Amino acid sequence: MLQELSIKNFAIIDALTLSFEAGLTVLTGETGAGKSIIIDAIQLLTGGRGSSEFVRHGENRAEIEGLFLVEDGHPCMDRAREFGIEIEEGMVILRRDISKTGKSVCRINGKLVTISVLREIGSTLIDIHSQHETQELLNETYHLPLLDQYGQSEIETALLDYEKLYKKYEAVYGRLKRMNENDQQLAQRLDLIQFQHEEIQNAGLRLHEDEELAEEKRKLVNFERLFESLNTGYEALAGEQHGLDWLSLAMSHLETAAEVDGELSDILESVQSCFYTLEDMSRSIRSRLDGLEFDPERLNVIEARLNEINQLKRKYGSSIEEILEYGSKIEEEIESIVNRDHHVELLEKELQTVKRDLYLEAKQLSDLRKKWAEKLTKNIHSELKQLYMDKTKFEVRFLAAADDYYEADDIPFRRDGLDQVEFYISTNPGEPLKPLAKTASGGELSRIMLALKTIFSRHQGITSVIFDEVDTGVSGRVAQAIAEKIYRISVHSQVLCITHLPQVAAMADTHLLIMKETEKERTRTKVKPLGQEEKIKEIGRMISGVEMTELTRQHAKELLELAEAIK
CATH class of the missing domain: 3.40.50.300 (P-loop containing nucleotide triphosphate hydrolases)
Structure with missing residues (x-):
């Protein structure tokens, strides 16, 4: 409350x-x-x-x-x-x-x-x-939802099953409709997506390639700063009278001290470990320095490649992954257009199967609605009697139902089924039932x-x-x-x-x-x-x-x- x-x-x-x-x-x-x-x-x-x-x-x-x-x-x-x-x-x-x-x-x-x-x-x-x-x-479009609300305990599940299959029907029908478009439109579409597919294929894209190239470019653009920093770091460690020399001197004196005082052995081992680690690192830095080489042509190649990738992103997706996904999608479309007759035949068979299943779902839904319509009618009469409308006749009338379309070639499936419902009423004895809105x-x-x-x-x-x-x-x-x-x-x-x-x-x-x-x-x-x-x-x-x-x-x-x- x-x-x-x-x-x-x-x-x-x-x-x-x-x-x-x-x-x-x-x-x-x-x-x-x-x-x-x-x-x-x-x-x-x-x-x-x-x-x-x-x-x-x-x-x-x-x-x-x-x-x-x-x-x-x-x-x-x-x-x-x-x-x-x-x-x-x-x-x-x-x-x-x-x-x-x-x-x-x-x-x-x-x-x-x-x-x-x-x-x-x-x-x-x-x-x-x-x-x-x-x-x-007064608006009959609200009458079917009211009936569905009344019989919700059974109708809701049947309606959900129908809606699920209806979405599949719409998808298959839409694909078939697109496949049956005129030849000129299909030819134009085929030319466009073939060009797009060829452009993507010729690019030879790799996942994360743009990220790797951007990182390589950053290093080349900052080559001078990188070289100077590495060289200075190396000299600080391995240069004459610099880091490793002084650490070696310290290690030598600590060896002497440890001979006198055994409790200094742990300190000596730690200093020795640091010395050998830094010695290895200095060799690694030297190796990196020897391998550094500025190649202005490589920078031009990277920039050209990144520009090519960015052009493709503007057309086909915000990332290489999206571009490749788009390429796969249009590849399937190309195949379906090239082999259109075969695909049309398959889609027509699939549509017939879906339509048959959808009609059965619509029939089950319609039968449930009729069952609950009878219950609602009895219930309404009981309630109206208490409101001094005991002479009133109320009816949930099916203007259209699934049975009306049995073996029909063109069935007008809708999202809520095949039923069209309207409430009819007669408030005076002897008068025929008429639409609620008119009575x-x-x-x-x-x-x-x-x-x-x-x-x-x-x-x-x-x-x-x-x-x-x-x-x-x-x-x-x-x-x-x-x-x-x-x-x-x-x-x-x-x-x-x-x-x-x-x-x-x-x-x-x-x-x-x-x-x-x-x-x-x-x-x-x-x-x-x-x-x-x-x-x-x-x-x-x-x-x-x-x-x-x-x-x-x-x-x-x-x-x-x-x-x-x-x-």
Whole structure:
């Protein structure tokens, strides 16, 4: 659950810290008080689209931070581990800062993450349902994903298997398409890559050759300094009356001393070892000096070779390894173009095999979807009955399915399969089923989406569900049914609900009043938890709109008593 939310310099909120409880929390208040701004902040905290417009006027950045409590085995645990995020004692802290330039900085448990990672983790913690999402029901492209979400336990695995094979189908199909391009394009391509391949082959590149040449060049360029340094070092060691002579003298005297004092033998041995080591090193230095030879022609050869290698790098890769890899790649392409007919034949056979396997995967996926579509239909009918839509008929209609393409020559495979799904509905007895977008009113859409959310909340394991004014367009007994439905969802998941319905407000376990006030000519949002008497007053305001009469107060009190009885 979302335990605590901190918002600073966000829209008309200067600084606000909210603590939330389990169960149903409702947020009420006058229009424009800032209820939806709080939901906007939560949406941004879980990876929503940010903008500099959210930053409070005159401030440099907006800060949003939320503390979530999760149980072991929660879906966010595995996701967090994938991204190297540690979760201790079941606490997940999301933080997002938005600067006045629009740039976002995101953190999860103190670790910097991208917005996509924040969104991926956040999606397992919060499910925000708004009027906009209700409108998405009118777009049939969302219906298939909703069905897949409902049957996720079986459909997800089948869909992943299908997608894996579909990628192979795309790859083979793409190669075949390229092989069947017109002769002129292929001839031009062949000329180009043959020239490139010949250029790479003629260069006779060796791995790390450029590094070796660069090192050799460095020595030649610094030849004089190298010679002088080695010569001076040699003279310091082996020159007359220099290092080795003095060390030899020291060794001679220590031999005499060791004859007198045996305890000096160890010192003598160390000096002798140093002498012989330095003598060997001086011979090595002499050998290097004798072998040094400045060859200006060799320097020219190296520079020319390095220039040739750099020219190839500009064309074919940033390193010799990449150049050679590119050479191998185009060598295969040359072979495939030269022997095009043979390769086309092989690719056509491979494509037929992949298409056959892909169709079988699509058929299995389609059969599973039909099975879960029947379950979803029954479940939706059950939920709609509780929302006073018991005469409504709902159907998940397959406009196209895998069976429709049995033995078809040209099968229109898509990334999500062969199925095309649309929700159909009839809200009045005797009326035929029609597409949802052409039939349902705003209030009916709200109830259908609420029915879907009720069903999905049992499957998803989401920590918190947020309803942002989903009760638009309903009243009376329907409003009471919606209130009871939202409360039932809160039994399994924490629910935060912005509402204008007194019936929903009465069902709340926690009631927060959102207010707007002006201080020092600046507007800001305040939040006040309500006690019992304050709840009665606020629900009375929601009922009457303006004047609070004794009758309104009594009605509000009865609503609260009814809610307690239902709970």
